[in-house]
Every structure is written in structure tokens, then in C-alpha cells.
Amino acid sequence: MKKNIRWAVIFSAVVLVCLGVIFFGQLTADSKGAEIYLGGKLYKTVENIENTQPGEITVRTPEGFNRICWHNGSIWVEEADCASLTCKKYGKATLIGETIVCAPHGLVIKVVGKTDDEVDAMT
């Protein structure tokens, strides 16, 4: 019984740390963007996915395509022609650090946090 409690404490601590990391990550960012990687390289950066205006991009590779949409702070794969469709089944990625992987096409979509000074530096 004692051992059970000890392990429960360890695992709870680990979960709490992870929750802390996630929440801290959300709090430190002023806005959300997304990075799209293709074949290991940064393919496109979406500056802001929090627009009320929906946006989309179609990424084409020799293996197939993924239609990626973003709106109101989420980004998701609307359509793809791979066999497993894991990327589509993932649903909407909303939290910073969330990543959608389409392994057959070598595509990775990652939600990133943007801070204001970073935006200033770019504009």
C-alpha cells in the first residue's frame, strides 16, 4: 500500500510539472501562430491563427497533399489524401506546443506562441 502511494505521488508530481509547463507556455505568449514543416525544413510560417477570418493553405508533396485550415486560434488538417488520415483525425490543434504530424507526407504543423516584441521586430 505504501509503495502504491509513493508511486502515486511520483506520477502526480510528474503530471503537475507537465501541466505547469503547458500552462506557462500558454501564458507567456501574446498571440498564436503556426509553423509548417515539410521534409524537415520550415516550409511556411503562419503569423497569426487567431484571425476571425479563416485561412487555408494546400501543401503539395510528391506523395500527396494536405489542405490545412486555421480559424479562431485553431489549426487543423481539413483534407488529405494519405492512407491513414491520422493528421485529419487529430482534429483541431489549439494549445501552444500542439503538433500535428502527417508522417506519410513528412509534414509537421506546430502551434507556436508569438510575443509582441517579436511581431514588432518583424513589422
Add this chain to the structure above:
Amino acid sequence: MKKRLTVQKISLIGLLAALSLGIYALEAMIPVSNIAGIKLGLANVVTLTAMVLLGRAEAGFVLGIRILLATTFYGTFISFAFSLCGGALAYAVMCLTVNRLDKKQLWVISVLAALAHNAGQLCVAALVSGTSAMFTLTPYLVISAVGTGVLTGLTAQRLYFSPLRRFGGSHRE
């Protein structure tokens, strides 16, 4: 403990592999949008139970047969790589920990195996896509591994302390 594979063991391995494949298929049918690719991994209940009831090698057979069959029925080469890497790492962790912890701590083994499984899949994802971008998923995956690991582990533990145990024969009493 005899190392020989008896007919009883072979049939049990087959039965458990079929059971685990069935559970896997049923779980795949649940139409929940799987956030961050998280799923319960109920089929692991069978692997874990096989390990404590029959032994390491037998559990390895059950897991291997399940991964192979699941891939031929539902998967692609890439999903095979994902399953194999995650499964192999989880299996290794289970093998290492199964004798060091009490049977009352099966759920701990399950959580550790789930963590290893997710780590393996993350590494495959990084290798396949050639970026380390998805490592930001780590905290989400750790939380999910602990959650699902506790659930599947407690299920396996409940199974172990049930009349089902006598099917395991005289293994490691």
C-alpha cells in the same frame, strides 16, 4: 520454470493475441477525435496480463502477433514503424520492471510502459519528419501516458487477481 512451449501455452498465446487484436480493432472504431493521437491503448491490458500470467517471451509473442496482424489489416508501413517502435520500447520497459515490482504495482509498470511507448512514437515521428518540432508535445504525451497507463494497468491488475490467474499455470508463483 520450464522454458518449453507447451501446447497449452501456444493456444493461450494465440487466444490472447486474438483477444488483443479484437480489442485493438474495437478501440479503433470508437469515433472520438483523438486529440494529440491519444488513445487508451486497451490492447496493452492483454500484453501486460500475458506477461504476468505466462512470462516475458509469451507476452512478446502476443504483442508481436498483434502488431503484425493489426498492420496487415489496418495499417501502412509507417503505422507499422510507429507501432513497432512504441511497442518494443514499452515491452522492454515491462520486461525490466515486471520482476522488480509487486503484482500490486502492475499499474506502475503499465504507466512506465505507456511513457516508453509514447517516447518511442515521438522518436519515430521525429525521424520520419526530420524535425524535432513535435517534441513540444512531450508534456501532453506524458500526461496522457500517466492517465491511460493507470487505467489499463488497473484493468490488468484486476484481471491478474481474478480467477483467470489459474489459466497461467504454475508460472512464477
